[in-house]
Amino acid sequence: xxxxxxxxxxxxxxxxxxRLSCAASGFTFSSYWMSWVRQAPGKGLEWVANIKQDxxxxxxxxxxxxRFTISRDNAKNSLYLQxxxxxxxxTAVYYCARxxxxxxxxxxDYWGQGTLVTVSS
Amino acid sequence: xxxxxQSPSSLSASTGDRVTITCRASQGISSYLAWYQxxxxxxxxxxxYAASTLQSGVPSxxxxxxSGTDFTLTISCLQxxxxxxxxxxxxxSYPPITFGPGTKVDIK
Numbered sequence: 001x002x003x004x005x006x007x008x009x010x011x012x013x014x015x016x017x018x019r020l021s022c023a024a025s026g027f028t029f030s031s032y033w034m035s036w037v038r039q040a041p042g043k044g045l046e047w048v049a050n051i052k053q054d055x056x057x058x059x060x061x062x063x064x065x066x067r068f069t070i071s072r073d074n075a076k077n078s079l080y081l082q083x084x085x086x087x088x089x090x091t092a093v094y095y096c097a098r099x100x101x102x103x104x105x106x107x108x109d110y111w112g113q114g115t116l117v118t119v120s121s
Numbered sequence: 122x123x124x125x126x127q128s129p130s131s132l133s134a135s136t137g138d139r140v141t142i143t144c145r146a147s148q149g150i151s152s153y154l155a156w157y158q159x160x161x162x163x164x165x166x167x168x169x170y171a172a173s174t175l176q177s178g179v180p181s182x183x184x185x186x187x188s189g190t191d192f193t194l195t196i197s198c199l200q201x202x203x204x205x206x207x208x209x210x211x212x213x214s215y216p217p218i219t220f221g222p223g224t225k226v227d228i229k
Contacts, residue, residue, distance in 0.1 A: 035218070045157075045165065045208055047218035059216040095164055106212050107155035109176065111164035 002026040002110045004096050009115030016086050016119070022079040022096030022112055030054075030074035033099035035106060036081050038092035039114075046092075049081065050099065050106055057104075064090075086119045093117075123147055123211050127221035133229040138199045142207055142224045144192040150213035156185055156194045157208045159223075165208065169194065196226075204228055 008020040020036070035050040049060045049070040058070050069082040079096050093116050097108035124147040134140050144154065152172035157165035167176045169185035172192055182197045196203055209221040 044223045045159075045210075045220040047210075047215075047220070050218070061217045105153060106215065106218055107167065107170045107210060108157075108165070109167050109170075111166075114164060 002098070004098065004110055004112035006094065006096055006112040006115040009094065009117045011118045011120065012086055013121050014087060014119055017082070017084045018086065018117060020081040020083065020094055020096075020115060020117070024077045024079065024096075024098075027098070029072075029077040031102070033101070033104045033106060034072060034079045035097045035099060035108065036070060036079075037095045037097050037108070037111075038090075038117075039095070040089075040092040043092075047106075048094070050104070051079070052104060053102075083117070086117075088119050091117060091119045122217050123150060123214055123219055125209060125211055125219050125221040127207075127209060127224050129224060130222065131225040131227065133227055134199050135229045136199055136201055140196040140199050140203075140226060142194045142209075142226075144187075144194070144209035144221050146190045146192075146211055146213075149189045150211045152188045153211055153213035154185075154187070154192050155210045155212065156183075157210065158203075158205045159208065160205045168207075199226075 003025045005023045036048040051070045067085045071080045093114040095114045096112045098110040099106040100109040154172045156169040159165040173185045206225045
């Protein structure tokens with residue numbers, strides 16, 4: 001059974017940092033592009049970043065470029081999102097999601113349960 | 122960035138109704154469109170990809186159509202478990218991957 005389990009969310013002050021993790025199981029993690037998608041309270045879905053199977057390609061939404069870094073450790077079946085210089089508008093539930101297409105035509109067939117990040121003083 | 126609009130933003134329907142949700146892209150995206158269902162407090166669930174391909178395990182009352190800029194999600198006979206918010210998402214051109222703003226389907 002495919003499982004994605006996020007962790008690392010919490011309350012952080014504006015300008016602070018946080019590192020999210022996503023533990024994957026039930027599939028060959030190293031064979032899939034992976035993404036982070038977020039959802040602000042009461043709002044819609046926003047794609048944040050994705051990363052190729054071997055980590056050689058990474059893409060970001062403009063609003064997080066230079067502040068967030070996506071990475072992965074295929075040996076640990078884990079996906080990460082390092083978030084620096086956090087802003088109030090980064091407050092959201094962050095989901096990790098699997099892209100089922102090998103060549104990165106990203107739609108998402110499995111999602112984690114999400115982890116809440118709250119940026120507030 | 123490709124902008125995605127959805128209509129309506131919300132609708133009220135009864136069990137057994139046929140429901141249609143429309144998604145429009147700001148430029149042609151071929152058939153690179155997916156539909157998701159999200160219930161409160163839960164992660165989204167993939168319903169349809171490639172505009173019209175039903176994800177494994179999704180009931181056949183869900184169907185998708187369209188290509189280019191205009192797409193439709195149809196629920197042929199609304200069930201109680203279908204009351205949720207529905208999002209479309211383009212993956213023709215990125216970054217960024219973009220989602221529509223969502224359509225909330227609630228009980229009339």
